[in-house]
Amino acid sequence: MNAWLIRGARVLGADPTDITIEDGLITELAPAGRATKVAGQVIDADGLIALPGLVDLHTHLREPGREDAETVASGTAAAALGGYTVVHAMANTDPVADTAGVVEQVWRLGREAGYADVQPVGAVTAGLKGTQLAELGAMAESAAQVRMFSDDGQCVSDATLMRRALEYVKAFDGVIAQHAQEPRLTQGAQLNEGEMSARLGLTGWPAVAEEAIVARDCLLADHVGAALHICHVSTAGSVEIIRWAKSKGWRVTAEVTPHHLLLTDQLAAGYDPVYKVNPPLRTAADVAALREGLADGTIDCVATDHAPHPAESKETEWSIAAFGMTGLETALRAVHEAMVTTGLIDWAELADRMSRRPAAIGRLARTHGRPLAAGEPASLVLYDQAPVTAVDPAAHASRSRNTPFAGIKLPGQVIATFLRGTPTVLQGRLCR
Amino acid sequence: MNRHLISAADLSLADAISILDTAEELARLAERPIPKLPTLRGRTVVNLFYEDSTRTRISFEAAAKRLSADVINFSAKGSSVAKGESLKDTALTLQAMGADAVVIRHNASGAPHRLAEWVRGSVVNAGDGTHEHPTQALLDAFTMRRRLGRLSGLRVTIVGDILHSRVARSNVWLLHTLGAQVTLVAPPTLLPVAIGTWPCAVSYDFSSVLPASDVVMMLRVQHERMAQAYFPSVREYSRRYGLDGDRMALLPPHAIVMHPGPMNRGVEITADVADSARSTIVEQVANGVAVRMAVLYLLLGGGPGGPGMAGGPAGQAAMPEPAGVAL
Numbered sequence: 001m002n003a004w005l006i007r008g009a010r011v012l013g014a015d016p017t018d019i020t021i022e023d024g025l026i027t028e029l030a031p032a033g034r035a036t037k038v039a040g041q042v043i044d045a046d047g048l049i050a051l052p053g054l055v056d057l058h059t060h061l062r063e064p065g066r067e068d069a070e071t072v073a074s075g076t077a078a079a080a081l082g083g084y085t086v087v088h089a090m091a092n093t094d095p096v097a098d099t100a101g102v103v104e105q106v107w108r109l110g111r112e113a114g115y116a117d118v119q120p121v122g123a124v125t126a127g128l129k130g131t132q133l134a135e136l137g138a139m140a141e142s143a144a145q146v147r148m149f150s151d152d153g154q155c156v157s158d159a160t161l162m163r164r165a166l167e168y169v170k171a172f173d174g175v176i177a178q179h180a181q182e183p184r185l186t187q188g189a190q191l192n193e194g195e196m197s198a199r200l201g202l203t204g205w206p207a208v209a210e211e212a213i214v215a216r217d218c219l220l221a222d223h224v225g226a227a228l229h230i231c232h233v234s235t236a237g238s239v240e241i242i243r244w245a246k247s248k249g250w251r252v253t254a255e256v257t258p259h260h261l262l263l264t265d266q267l268a269a270g271y272d273p274v275y276k277v278n279p280p281l282r283t284a285a286d287v288a289a290l291r292e293g294l295a296d297g298t299i300d301c302v303a304t305d306h307a308p309h310p311a312e313s314k315e316t317e318w319s320i321a322a323f324g325m326t327g328l329e330t331a332l333r334a335v336h337e338a339m340v341t342t343g344l345i346d347w348a349e350l351a352d353r354m355s356r357r358p359a360a361i362g363r364l365a366r367t368h369g370r371p372l373a374a375g376e377p378a379s380l381v382l383y384d385q386a387p388v389t390a391v392d393p394a395a396h397a398s399r400s401r402n403t404p405f406a407g408i409k410l411p412g413q414v415i416a417t418f419l420r421g422t423p424t425v426l427q428g429r430l431c432r
Numbered sequence: 433m434n435r436h437l438i439s440a441a442d443l444s445l446a447d448a449i450s451i452l453d454t455a456e457e458l459a460r461l462a463e464r465p466i467p468k469l470p471t472l473r474g475r476t477v478v479n480l481f482y483e484d485s486t487r488t489r490i491s492f493e494a495a496a497k498r499l500s501a502d503v504i505n506f507s508a509k510g511s512s513v514a515k516g517e518s519l520k521d522t523a524l525t526l527q528a529m530g531a532d533a534v535v536i537r538h539n540a541s542g543a544p545h546r547l548a549e550w551v552r553g554s555v556v557n558a559g560d561g562t563h564e565h566p567t568q569a570l571l572d573a574f575t576m577r578r579r580l581g582r583l584s585g586l587r588v589t590i591v592g593d594i595l596h597s598r599v600a601r602s603n604v605w606l607l608h609t610l611g612a613q614v615t616l617v618a619p620p621t622l623l624p625v626a627i628g629t630w631p632c633a634v635s636y637d638f639s640s641v642l643p644a645s646d647v648v649m650m651l652r653v654q655h656e657r658m659a660q661a662y663f664p665s666v667r668e669y670s671r672r673y674g675l676d677g678d679r680m681a682l683l684p685p686h687a688i689v690m691h692p693g694p695m696n697r698g699v700e701i702t703a704d705v706a707d708s709a710r711s712t713i714v715e716q717v718a719n720g721v722a723v724r725m726a727v728l729y730l731l732l733g734g735g736p737g738g739p740g741m742a743g744g745p746a747g748q749a750a751m752p753e754p755a756g757v758a759l
Contacts, residue, residue, distance in 0.1 A: 198624030199441075201541040201563030201601060206625075271542025315520050317540035317559070 002421055003040025008032040009050035009382055013347030013370050019050060021378040025419035027305045028374055036345035043426075045382050048415055051351045053085025053379035054332065055358040055368050057255055058178070058231060059323070061087070061118070063109060064102070065094025070308040070399050073104065076115035077397040078306070078328040080265040080424035083381035086117035086359075086368045087306075087328070091128070091235060092153040098123035098134035100142035103291035107144035115424045119362060125164050126156050128333035133165060140393035150177035152231055153278075155213060157183050162217060166226035173363060175253075178217050178267040180238070181279065185209035190264040190319055192280040200268060201371040202318065205280045207235040214238045218252050229361055232305050234279040236289030243298045253361050255303035256290050259325055259404055263287075267404070273314045273321030274404055277307070285377070294353060295344040299396040301358040304331045308400030326403045329396050332383065333410040340385075341411060378421040384413045397430060435557040435725055438544045440566040440602040445609050451725050452574050455726035456718070461498070464721065471733045472501035475532040480522070480547075481558075482508040482538040487693065487717070488558050492535045492567075495724035499733070504531075519543060523550035531730055536560070540701055554731040562596045569602035571723040573610060575712050576647055579688050579718070584611035585661035591617040591643050591673055592651030592700055593662075595624055598691045600651060604632050615641050619673065622653075623663040638673055649690040650675050650701045676702040680710065687711050 006019040018035035020028040024027045025141060028037055029255045054077065062070035070078075079087045089095035089106050097106060102121040106313065110118020122139035126132045139146040144337065149169060156162045156178060161318075165176050186209045187257025191197045193204025214230055218241060221228035233239060233254045264284050267275040293299040308326025314321050327334075335354065339345045345353070370376040390407040417425040422432055433447045461467050477496040479489050489505065492728050496503045497694075506526070519538075526534055533554040536544050537572060541561030548555040559565040577583050588607055594600045596614050607614050614632035616623065627634055635641050642648065663669045670676075675689065683689075689701075689710045706713060 193625055195626040195629045198626040198629070199601070201598060203562075271545040298714055303618055312518065316519065317519055317538070317543045319540045319542075343667065 003416075004043060004048070004421070004423075005035055005040060006043045006045045006382065009045035009048050011050045012351055013049055016046070017050070019372070019380075019423050020421050021418065022191070024378055026372065026374055026376050026378045027327065030141055042078060043382070043416065047386070048346055048382045051261065051347065051381045052082045052372055053417065053419065054354045055362065055364065056084050056304050056306070056328065056331075057148070057229075057301065057358045057362055059087040059089055059328065060308065061089045061106070062093065062098055064105065068310050068399070072109040073115070073120060073396060074399045075306070075308070075328070076110060076113045076118060077430055078326070078419045080115040080419070081414060081430060082328040082330070083332045083383065083417055084328060085115050085379040085417065085419045086119055086364060086425055088119045088121050088148060088362055090152045091121050091123040091150060093361060096123050096127050097121070098111060098128070098217035098432070100138040103139050103144040103146050103224070104142050110259075114373040116419060116426060117363060117368070120144045120146055121177065121293055122149045122151070123345040124151045124156050125161065130154060130156060130158055130161065133161070135176065136165070136169055139267045140169075140174060147172070147174050148177055148229070148361075149174060150179065150231065152177065152179045155181040157181060157213070159216060159220070159297045162204050163220050163224060166221055166228060167224045170224075170226050174230055174360065175177050175229050175361065175363070177229040177231050178213065179231050180210045180213035180217070182209040182237075185312070190276070191268050192282045194267040194283060195377070196198040196268055200271070204215065204266070206426060207237055207282070207286075210235055210279055211237040211241060215241050218242070221252055222248065222250045227251040228253070232257050232260065232279055232303065233290065233293070234286065236261050236280050236286045239289045239298055243293070253300045254298070255301050256299045257305045258302060258331045259336070260290055261287060261294070261302075261338040262334055263404055264378065265317075267333050268318075271318045272391060273316060274317050274325070274406070276318060276321050276323055277325050277336060278323035291338060291342070291344055294339065295349075300361060301333055301353050302329050302331065302335050303358065308398050308422070309402050310400060314402050317417075321389060324402065326396070326398050329398060330403060330405050330410065332381075332414060333412045334405065336385065336412045337410050347390050355407065378418050380418050381414060382416040384415050385411060386413070388412050389413070433730055434639070435731065436544070436548050437566055437731065438548065438555060438557045439564050440569045440606040443566070443606065443609060446607055448570070448606060450725065451570055451730060452577060452724045454730060455570075455574050455722040458725045458729070459719070459722035468498050468500060470500045471729060472496065472499040475501045475732055476530055476725050477501045477503065477528050477533045477535060477728065478504045478506055478531040480506045480526065480534050480536045482536070483559070485537055485559065489536060491720045492558060492724050493541070495720045495728055498721070499728060499734075501728070517576060519546060520550050523547050527551045527553070533728060541753055546731070556727060556731065559598055561598065563598050563706055564602045565598040566602045566606070567720070567727055568599050568605060569606040570727070571720040572603055572649065573606055574719050574723050575690065575716050576688070579712060580646060580686065583607070586612040587615070587644055587645050588612050588649065589615045589617055589640060589645040590649045590651065591675070592620045593622045593653045593657060594627070594651070596657075596690070597651050603649065604630055608632070613646070617673065619663050619669075622657070639679060639682060641686065642679060643707040645683060646687050647690060648675060648683065648687065649692075651692070652694065652696055653700050670699055674700050674702070675705050677704050680705050680708065683710070690716060692716065702754045
């Protein structure tokens with residue numbers, strides 16, 4: 001029998017509790033020292049926080065096609081080390097995940113890797129070209145059971161196509177996750193349009209390029225009564241529009257990345273492309289609005305937009321460097337710093353924003369993002385909130401090193417991750 | 433002074449004055465029978481040019497050679513760059529060859545910042561994308577000071593495609609440091625949206641600012657901007673923002689007209705203005721060599737002791753008196 005007793009963990013930051021795990025399920029929660037079933041291996045979790053396994057709605061695993069940057073195996077290893085038990089794999093692979101065959105391939109690779117579940121996201125349009133719908137129904141009916149569709153990396157900018165996609169996936173409770181970037185307003189864009197872009201002579205990326213699409217798509221979602229999810233919200237204006245759409249009762253959800261909760265465009269001053277990301281880092285006022293939006297629930301969840309790139313894609317001039325940052329292994333620590341240390345949310349709310357709500361948006365609520373309670377799947381994280389250490393990219397399991405937090409001190413450490421009762425991480429290290 | 437010259441914003445007032453004063457001394461050198469100093473003998477200066485710019489490259493080459501440096505010209509065209517070698521690998525190659533200074537011209541903003549991380553020698557920015565062109569601003573300031581005798585309080589109007597101009601950026605920072613009052617004139621489409629954060633005034637009405645301008649600097653405007661809807665037509669641009677004889681007549685009698693070149697005659701400036709007595713366009717080119725000599729001298733040769741100290745042609749005075757120029 002596969003059994004564990006976790007002693008004295010503070011579930012969602014509350015009082016110390018003994019957690020018993022048997023055959024993949026949590027079978028008992030008891031006040032510390034009062035566990036009735038003492039069987040299996042014991043973990044001393046005194047002082048550690050227990051959270052439900054984290055759920056990432058936005059991961060680039062790069063396989064198939066760019067195995068030099070990441071593979072399903074390395075990406076899910078990074079996920080486990082970050083406390084994640086499931087990741088949604090974005091569709092912009094090569095070939096694009098726009099057919100049942102490709103999404104099933106990714107799904108199968110995830111099952112073999114075993115560090116975290118992999119839920120493929122399907123492309124909205126064939127080849128991410130934005131001209132013709134991909135076979136959304138075939139992907140939904142495949143073994144991968146795709147429910148979330150996104151052209152992430154590209155915006156579905158054609159309003160009619162977006163409308164049809166939103167409508168079409170209603171037939172199988174799907175959701176369209178929009179990468180909100182008006183393409184004509186962002187031609188050649190490099191950095192948030194403002195004081196920094198003006199000074200640095202980098203082509204500006206205006207906030208309105210995101211907000212115009214967010215507003216349009218909220219209106220479209222209402223018009224056809226469909227579910228819309230906004231990827232990586234980055235501006236104060238987007239938060240306001242989403243707050244308004246939600247106040248109308250429209251089916252709109254949104255995510256924010258850890259880096260947009262902590263970093264600003266001031267970091268571009270030295271032209272180091274490790275800070276080049278899509279959407280771009282914005283201003284301190286945007287960061288404040290994003291934090292407030294996540295705290296009050298306007299923004300439903302945190303998603304990493306983990307975007308690994310090989311060194312040569314970043315050791316270049318800014319304008320030719322690739323967009324993106326890794327995030328799986330630093331997300332929990334970054335959100336701890338941005339939201340918990342600042343007193344904006346507590347651990348229970350963090351679990352809501354990083355596990356329960358993203359699982360619901362990804363249509364995985366039956367298996368992931370479950371409460372920590374007897375009878376529930378034993379997918380959980382033990383987190384030590386005490387240490388403060390500098391992020392060391394060389395220690396990451398990701399194949400890529402493009403973290404913006406290299407050398408930056410962040411609080412916390414993931415001690416253990418369990419996926420359905422099996423540890424993927426113990427003592428801060430990957431199992432197997 | 434810093435080890436590199438990448439942004440005019442990095443120059444303190446003392447640095448800037450030191451460069452201008454040193455350039456003044458070096459300009460006198462050009463009047464000697466043999467206009468050459470041994471100061472940088474045995475030092476290697478690489479001109480790393482990723483963009484065609486014959487005038488800037490030749491200016492830097494002349495400056496380095498007059499200081500007796502060895503000069504290597506590395507043009508992106510016909511080099512391994514065309515085969516896709518990265519800037520980093522090129523930098524490591526130049527480092528291995530022992531470059532003491534790398535003068536870089538690049539179409540990407542920030543390329544000199546990146547280069548400075550990969551080479552040990554000094555990096556001199558000879559124009560990077562739409563970011564900066566600090567030696568152009570220095571030679572412009574040098575020219576203004578020579579013509580008008582001062583920089584502090586000088587009213588400088590810069591006209592044209594500010595959004596995409598590295599010359600404008602460097603001039604705004606440097607002239608602000610030097611105490612001049614800068615006014616930018618452009619159609620609103622060709623100004624950064626955050627222009628309010630820059631230390632300068634802004635006007636959309638060219639004619640109205642001319643009577644209160646000591647200097648008018650015209651910037652080149654590229655035809656391709658029209659296709660991107662920055663302005664409706666070249667003719668309309670010329671009418672609203674070009675400098676012709678009628679507009680020039682609105683200037684005070686002492687005012688000068690500058691242009692960093694290359695000019696679009698008939699677009700931002702008419703031929704009669706470009707060739708008038710107010711025009712400093714040819715002087716700017718000549719002054720460019722002296723200013724670039726000063727920059728290389730101060731970055732590579734040592735402190736502001738004065739190039740005369742370094743063993744100029746026999747019989748030359750050592751350190752001259754500090755230039756008595758009010759700033």
